[in-house]
Amino acid sequence: MNIILIMIPLSLLILIGAVTAFFWAVNHDQFEDLNSPGLLPIADATDEEKRREGETHPPVR
Structure with a gap:
């Protein structure tokens, strides 16, 4: 029963911190x-793929 005296104020402090x-x-x-943040991984993946393509296929002379 004494734990309630600790838990209620502690939970109120956590709530105030979250708010x-x-x-x-x-x-x-x-x-x-x-x-935009949801699209960043897609943009990074396409940049990575473009870079890999450039590394695997040497330029034609």
Whole structure:
């Protein structure tokens, strides 16, 4: 029963920290562009493929 006296304030502190972190992220434009980060792995993969093609196929003279 005494653990409740520790767990309730601790959970409230964690909740306040999470809410503070969320509002900090919103105020610092962390959620401004949600589409580009999802496309970055695709762009990196195509760049990697292009580089590999250049390495495996020497230029024709």
